[in-house]
Amino acid sequence: MTDRRTFLRMAIMGTAGLLVAGCDKISQSSWGPKVLGKAQGLNRRVQALLSPSSAMAKEYTEADISPTFHPNGTTMPDTPEYQALMANNFRDYKLKVTGLVTKPGEFSIDDLKKLDNRTQITRHDCVEGWSAIGKWQGTQLSALLDHVGVDPKARFVVFHCLDNMDEDTPYYESVDIREARHPQTLLAFDLNDKPLPVSNGAPLRLRVGRQLGYKQAKYIGSIELVDTFAKIGSGNGGYWEDQGYEWYAGI
Amino acid sequence: MTTENVIVADAQIIAPPAPAKSKRLVYRHSLPIRLMHWINVISLSLMFFSGLQIFNAHPSLAWGNYNNPDKPLLSLEAREDASGNLVGITRIGKHEFNTTGLLGVSKGPDGTPIARGFPSWLTVPGPGWLSMGRQWHFFFAWIFVLNGICYIGYSLARKHVQRDLWPTKSDWRGIGKSIADHVRFKHPHGEEALRYNILQRLAYLIVIFVFGIGIVLMGLAMSPRMDAVLSPMVEFVGGRQAARTIHFIIAWAFVAFVLIHVFEVLISGAFNQLRGMITGYYKVDVDPVKVAGPEPIAVIKEAPHD
Numbered sequence: 223m224t225d226r227r228t229f230l231r232m233a234i235m236g237t238a239g240l241l242v243a244g245c246d247k248i249s250q251s252s253w254g255p256k257v258l259g260k261a262q263g264l265n266r267r268v269q270a271l272l273s274p275s276s277a278m279a280k281e282y283t284e285a286d287i288s289p290t291f292h293p294n295g296t297t298m299p300d301t302p303e304y305q306a307l308m309a310n311n312f313r314d315y316k317l318k319v320t321g322l323v324t325k326p327g328e329f330s331i332d333d334l335k336k337l338d339n340r341t342q343i344t345r346h347d348c349v350e351g352w353s354a355i356g357k358w359q360g361t362q363l364s365a366l367l368d369h370v371g372v373d374p375k376a377r378f379v380v381f382h383c384l385d386n387m388d389e390d391t392p393y394y395e396s397v398d399i400r401e402a403r404h405p406q407t408l409l410a411f412d413l414n415d416k417p418l419p420v421s422n423g424a425p426l427r428l429r430v431g432r433q434l435g436y437k438q439a440k441y442i443g444s445i446e447l448v449d450t451f452a453k454i455g456s457g458n459g460g461y462w463e464d465q466g467y468e469w470y471a472g473i
Numbered sequence: 474m475t476t477e478n479v480i481v482a483d484a485q486i487i488a489p490p491a492p493a494k495s496k497r498l499v500y501r502h503s504l505p506i507r508l509m510h511w512i513n514v515i516s517l518s519l520m521f522f523s524g525l526q527i528f529n530a531h532p533s534l535a536w537g538n539y540n541n542p543d544k545p546l547l548s549l550e551a552r553e554d555a556s557g558n559l560v561g562i563t564r565i566g567k568h569e570f571n572t573t574g575l576l577g578v579s580k581g582p583d584g585t586p587i588a589r590g591f592p593s594w595l596t597v598p599g600p601g602w603l604s605m606g607r608q609w610h611f612f613f614a615w616i617f618v619l620n621g622i623c624y625i626g627y628s629l630a631r632k633h634v635q636r637d638l639w640p641t642k643s644d645w646r647g648i649g650k651s652i653a654d655h656v657r658f659k660h661p662h663g664e665e666a667l668r669y670n671i672l673q674r675l676a677y678l679i680v681i682f683v684f685g686i687g688i689v690l691m692g693l694a695m696s697p698r699m700d701a702v703l704s705p706m707v708e709f710v711g712g713r714q715a716a717r718t719i720h721f722i723i724a725w726a727f728v729a730f731v732l733i734h735v736f737e738v739l740i741s742g743a744f745n746q747l748r749g750m751i752t753g754y755y756k757v758d759v760d761p762v763k764v765a766g767p768e769p770i771a772v773i774k775e776a777p778h779d
Contacts (some may be wrong), residue, residue: 238594242522245597249605258608261615269698277701280708288539345538345713347697349603351531352540353713432698466604472698473611 255466266470273472275400279431282343287414288354291346293421296393299385299441307384312425317409318444321380324371331411331425338365340408348435349467358429360410364403366445372399376447380454381428384441387461395439395460396451396469397430406431409442434471436462499667501755506633509624510750516617517727519609522597524724525590526606532577532590534721538712546718549577551588559586614692621685637669638678644671660741663760680730684723691720 248254299305307315316328341359363379379402383393401407408429411418418424423440430437437460451457456464463469502510533548535541549572550562561577563570573579573586581587582600593599597609628634651671653659660666669677693699694707694716710716738746749755 235594238522241518242594242597242599245519245522245609246599249598249602249609255605255608258612261612262608264615265611269696273698273702279697279701280704282538286538289541292540292542345697345700347695347713348531349607351527351695351717352533352535354539432701434697462604468604468607473696 259468262468262470265468265473269472273432275404277432279344279406282345282355284343284357286355287343287357291354291356291413291422292348292352293419294348294350294435296385296387296440297421301384301386303443304384304441308420308424315425317426317442319366319370319447320444321447322373322376322449323367323447324373325369327370329366334361334366334409334411334426337369338362340405342406342408342429342431344406344429344431346435346438349462349471350435357412357414358408358410359412359415360408360426360429362405363407363409363428364405366409367399367402367447372447375449377449378447378451378459380446380448380451380459381439381442382444382446383439384443391455391461393439393441393461394455395428395437396448396454397428397433397437401430401433404431432472434473436460436467437471495759496756497759498754498756500753501667501749502753503631504753505623505627507750507753509620509627512616512620513624516613516620517731519597519613520617521724521728522595523606523609523613524721526596526598526601527603527610528721529590529596529601530603530606534718535714536711536718537714540714549590551578559588561588614689618689621681621689625681634678638674638681640671640674644674647671658740662758664757666741666757667755676730676733680727684726684730688720688723688727691716691723695720 248258312331316330317334318326318328320326338361339359340362341357343355343357346354346356367379376399378396378398380396381394383395385393387393397407406429409426410423410429411426413419413422418427423438423442426442427440428438428442448454451459455461458464459469460467531540532550533540533542533545535545545564546566548564550564552560552562554560559573559578560571561573561575561579563572563576575592576590578586578588579592581589582593589601596606598605625634628638648671654670655672661670690706691710694703694710695713700707700713707713707716710719745756
């Protein structure tokens with residue numbers, strides 16, 4: 223009965239293939255992604271209702287830390303600027319804070335350590351599906367924002383990174399002020415009690431407790447407070463957002 | 474048209490002319506149920522195909538809260554053999570299977586084999602495109618959830634769940650016979666065909682209340698924002714990766730249900746069953762004993778049985 227089996231297989235593959243091809247047409251149309259994207263706005267609003275902005279991500283114990291913390295995306299930034307910083311073990315590193323702040327400034331890792339710090343063992347969930355658990359120590363972003371003074375017009379905090387994607391596109395990310403002021407939003411310099419490894423974003427990376435991995439910008443070079451991110455990159459608030467991922471990375 | 478039926482004590486002696494088999498159309502499925510059924514078909518299909526696209530971004534399953542790359546429960550991998558050809562490997566625990574062409578390695582857009590978990594004819598979009606897969610998945614997740622809430626609300630309000638789905642004591646007593654009937658592909662034709670049998674009732678209840686609600690909760694358990702409030706549930710099921718694994722298993726359990734469901738539709742009168750779920754009208758044989766007098770018209774309007 224090979225013929226019948228072949229026919230059945232062709233029929234299943236054909237039907238599924240037609241459906242997939244039809245969906246691909248919609249995915250590539252100008253209207254399809256707009257219609258489908260409506261769900262993402264709904265996700266953000268409904269999740270904010272169900273899980274209040276003050277809710278805390280679960281914090282784990284030392285025993286829960288994963289044996290490895292898989293580094294994803296850039297693992298070795300190749301810009302001369304970064305390579306020079308790395309050669310000197312980041313002793314010359316300064317985080318720049320710019321934009322809508324009263325006191326723009328530059329901060330070494332030691333300066334940051336003098337502001338309010340926090341240690342948290344939280345889970346990292348990649349948009350691809352995998353998870354890892356790590357112990358993060360870092361400066362609470364809210365402490366830094368208080369230190370520099372935020373202009374009331376500022377709505378977003380943008381993180382400009384030292385690594386380039388696709389050769390010459392700098393990685394960047396952004397969160398809104400409310401997320402930036404969440405107690406679990408850190409500028410982390412330690413992972414599992416050791417200085418952040420290069421592959422995980424040395425010397426400074428963002429930790430946002432309740433969003434996916436692509437929000438957790440590595441190799442942060444500067445922070446900019448803005449009222450809109452429309453003029454940064456392609457205007458969607460982040461490198462992956464410019465590639466079609468959602469700015470709201472809570473799901 | 475009327476049919477005359479004589480109830481005879483001993484048919485072998487009197488031997489009346491065999492009565493023309495009379496049938497009647499029953500309004501079985503109400504319009505809301507039919508609409509919700511087909512909306513569900515579309516949303517579940519697209520969530521399944523886009524779900525496989527999302528799965529392909531990390532074609533591996535784990536238990537607990539994080540992944541141990543060396544010990545997946547299941548993974549769809551690609552390796553190179555000695556001559557440099559890509560080989561698709563499906564790993565389940567310690568067992569490995571060569572699944573080249575279907576899982577792990579299958580044909581890419583230009584026809585050459587590429588590494589991908591599920592093949593392009595099973596994923597939406599066809600090519601690897603995670604962000605677009607997520608768009609499809611979340612869009613139809615909302616449709617599935619809203620449709621499901623409407624269905625459960627409607628079915629409880631109209632007593633569909635209580636009357637047609639919840640098994641009665643006599644249903645439970647007949648479970649042995651029902652299993653025997655199913656494995657022999659025997660289906661009732663008369664009035665009995667209008668009642669859901671015990672296996673149907675259990676299947677529908679489990680699919681709606683266990684699979685349906687379970688897959689949504691396991692989906693939400695993967696959302697880091699939702700986990701700020703759902704973490705007790707996430708830890709209860711064994712962690713975020715366990716929730717992802719359960720989400721995947723329920724998705725395939727839905728597929729198994731659909732295959733059995735479609736098979737049962739095909740062998741119990743595909744045309745009649747499809748008409749029932751499209752127009753609402755379902756034809757059944759009239760049981761001879763129940764028709765004592767002339768029947769008026771074949772079409773009888775009554776409360777939908779759904």
